[in-house]
Amino acid sequence: MAETYLTRAGHLKLQEDLKALMKQKTQLSLDIGEAREKGDLKENAEYHSAKEKMGEVMGRIGQIQDKLQSAKIIEEMDIPKDTVAIGTTVDLEDSDGDTVEYTLVGEDESDPNEGKISVQSPLGSGLLGKKSKETVEISLPNGPRTFKILKVSRTP
Numbered sequence: 001m002a003e004t005y006l007t008r009a010g011h012l013k014l015q016e017d018l019k020a021l022m023k024q025k026t027q028l029s030l031d032i033g034e035a036r037e038k039g040d041l042k043e044n045a046e047y048h049s050a051k052e053k054m055g056e057v058m059g060r061i062g063q064i065q066d067k068l069q070s071a072k073i074i075e076e077m078d079i080p081k082d083t084v085a086i087g088t089t090v091d092l093e094d095s096d097g098d099t100v101e102y103t104l105v106g107e108d109e110s111d112p113n114e115g116k117i118s119v120q121s122p123l124g125s126g127l128l129g130k131k132s133k134e135t136v137e138i139s140l141p142n143g144p145r146t147f148k149i150l151k152v153s154r155t156p
Helices: 008-037 045-069 122-127
Strands: 004-006 071-073 088-094 099-105 116-118 135-140 143-154
Touching: 004 008, 004 045, 008 045, 008 071, 045 071, 099 122, 116 122, 122 135
Parallel strands: 004 071, 099 116
Antiparallel strands: 088 099, 088 143, 135 143
């Protein structure tokens, strides 16, 4: 089973999602029971809809349980100072002089709009293992780009 890297907040969110899905599963079980009592299941749209939704919920529950079982909490990992690794925040300057800040996370928590990029992304994987003040060239989907690593810090 593949390891899942999560921040403490990401781990908590998955646990909350799991609780909500378990409640939804319970309600769907009741809905299926009520629909079954109405008789002919071949033409019972409520029954078929509830069964389909139950399959989706059970699949998602299984995915979350697998992730939680294999989860490694980033904050508890031994990450070297000043080296880009999962759980670090990186300040970058591109060749145009623009600066940007990204936090490297596991793919489950990736959200570029919030400044969180996956270590599996082209940019994230290109930065892994690099140190502060290094200049790196990274192959991105739209071509190679050069970045200077201004600062590397641990995510609080």
